[in-house]
Amino acid sequence: MNNKPILAYLLGVIVSCCLSANTYADQRIVTIGGTLTEIAFLLGSGQQLVASDTSSIYPEQANHMPKVGYQRTLSVEGVLSVQPDILLITPAAGPAKVLQQLADNGIQLITVQAPDSQQGILEKIEQVAKALNKEERGAQVITKLKQDFAALSTPNAWLTHRQPRLLFVLQVGGTPMVAGNHTGPDALIQIAGASNAVEGVNGYKPLTPEAILLAQPDAILVTQQGLTRAGENSLWSLPGMAATPAGKNRRLIALDALLALGLGPRTPEAAEYLQQQLSDWQP
Secondary structure, three states: OOOHHHHHHHHHHHHHHHHHHHHHHOOOEEEOOHHHHHHHHHOOOHHHEEEEOOOOOOOHHHHHOOEOOOHHHOOHHHHHOOOOOEEEEOOOOOOHHHHHHHHHOOOEEEEOOOOOOHHHHHHHHHHHHHHOOOHHHHHHHHHHHHHHHHHOOOOHHHHHOOOOEEEEEOOOOOOOEEEOEOOHHHHHHHHOOOEEOOOOOEOEEEOOHHHHHHHOOOEEEEEHHHHHHHOHHHHHOOOOHHHOHHHHHOOEEEEOHHHHHOOOOOHHHHHHHHHHHOOOOOO
16 A cells, blocks of 8 residues: 555645744734733743833833834834734724724734723633634633632622722823723722722713712722822822822822733732722721
8 A cells, every 4th residue: 555645645734734833933923002912921922022012011021122102102114113924902002094004014903802891801812812823822821810810709898888989090190080981990990899989980081179079989099100100199189189088098009000901811910909908998
């Protein structure tokens, strides 16, 4: 029996698979959005990343790669300078005209879109894993993350009395911008088992002194970067803030910007931190 045709066929399949894998491994990828960059590194694709945007501040390796600008204000020249094959973006990336020009230059644009929720985090990982040909590793990460979420438990005092009301302030100086429904901070607050003090607000909105008093937050949540820029006194001096429970008790929680806004693999860690910071809170 002549086995040469079968051997030749099998050899051809093996060579084809190897060439396909090598071709993919050679692709140059740029991630736009800090959470996407974090996920890409977690999936083991860090070596394929040739650049990221300025919101990509985790892990530490992300701070040592070229930056192509802020995700909402990308430039054609900045992205083309690193010669990417794939641009992994969030819906926030733009401007749209720039994205179209990049696509016209032969760059493959892959948008990762998921709701701001616990389930949305899992969907982001699944989409990035598929885009980077890391489905197996992605499934492992998702399994571990589900376990981390399941391990979170709402403090008994919050269940038997009431949840602490948190107010996320994005802009400390000037007119404060707060996070309402359908935002990353709102999802984080809910995952932690607390309550958003402005649950009737949708998206990010300026908050008036009257609205601050009506919200009556028990604690204020801010980004560490924003707090460093403006200072804690700027927050407590906002009109109406001193009269709230949070202001009277000077209860302030600062989180890294990517943890507070990004909704990514470290969200269970961020939720647990919020619970720890409010461990001595009394209804």
